[in-house]
Amino acid sequence: MNVTVLLFASYADALGRPEIELALPAGATVRDAVRHIGALPGADRVPPTPLVAVNQRYASLEQPLAQGDELALIPPVAGG
């Protein structure tokens, strides 16, 4: 299945892009996707267990992913 990973702020800077398409086996979880991202060049500046959102809602690393999901890695927020 295909999942879109969105990167923002310092994480987008670290990986040099705002978005990555991942092909994952059926049954993969958020944690599996995050491990894939962690193997990319520049990922040493992204924590191994970042805050994440799936389809615009905060999610657990154990959440199973589905075809077409939008997974976002959320750097420490600084709004206000």
Next chain:
Amino acid sequence: MNVTVLLFASYADALGRPEIELALPAGATVRDAVRHIGALPGADRVPPTPLVAVNQRYASLEQPLAQGDELALIPPVAGG
């Protein structure tokens, strides 16, 4: 000595005027002035121990008065 007593809001309505001049013996306290006011027609609608200010500062009933002092009887405040 002469003291000016200021009345406001419901107290001014009760006594029918905003200001009363009192002539008091030397050594009189706020409490003595308040007793004089309490004997006037309409004073039954003023509490026997109202909140008071002398020369624009909250004061105790035991405070001695001086010639020319401005004594105010302060109804329950309702600003804001």
Next chain:
Amino acid sequence: MRAAIVETPLDGANLLREVSAPANGAAILFIGTVRDVNDGRAVTGIDYSAYSAMARRELESIVQEASSRFDTTHVVVEHRLGTLDIGEASVAIAVAHSRRAAAFDAARFVIEEIKRRVPIWKREHYSDGAREWVDPTRATGRGVVETSPADAGDEPTNSDDREPRAARTPGA
């Protein structure tokens, strides 16, 4: 830092501009307005009156206390007197601070102290034509509680955190 008693409409946006400064990350504007219902009665307007000289002095002292307690000189307050319609602002308080918690706390302090000790009174106009002085020390609603004069002590304090004691109404 400024406190004023005015007889013209209040402009909150102006007060906010007055407290703004590059070092401030947070600004609060509090506006008190005339409500159309109080204590279950339909209100059509309010007359605000004051012991003006003392009210100005107390407002200034509140602003100074807020400034030293919350460590900011960016505090202004204006209280309006006269006859106000529903929705009109009777009081406006603006505070700016480098930290938001202090800005909130300072604005809250100023309005609570105004209600506690500034000699201002209001007479509500009701839809039936009646007009009455508002006494916040009386219980509201049907069950008006009258306390006996014997409950009232004799010693209003005049320390820094003096609290105007409720003037008790004699048992009616």
Next chain:
Amino acid sequence: MRAAIVETPLDGANLLREVSAPANGAAILFIGTVRDVNDGRAVTGIDYSAYSAMARRELESIVQEASSRFDTTHVVVEHRLGTLDIGEASVAIAVAHSRRAAAFDAARFVIEEIKRRVPIWKREHYSDGAREWVDPTRATGRGVVETSPADAGDEPTNSDDREPRAARTPGA
């Protein structure tokens, strides 16, 4: 009740007008502005960016939570994105209520929740030309505390009062 992410200057007075209603006795406007100094460094401006769709959703959910928790529909918030100068407003929150305590508490709730969970980021511009993403989870000042990755648990909650866990930076 309204929440918006905008890219144009905020107008707090407009938000106050939007929440005003005859039954309200108190209105609060909170404005967050860009400070000229942060953590001891001279700041010249800030770029605000967001995961816009999720930020809008979280802002809306915060406004709804404030509304039900504090019992008023008169809550609006706008957060600005883009490059802001010193003194410009990044966020404006207006709340009106019949009771002032609830108005203060609701406005405070909204800004605290925004800071806790709305996916918005800021990159400060410093007077020496440097630009850095602000990480509120890092200790400030000279003694930056780095926590080990082993401190970071694996289970961000997604309950209603989830709290985005600090994303730990690997020991540098």
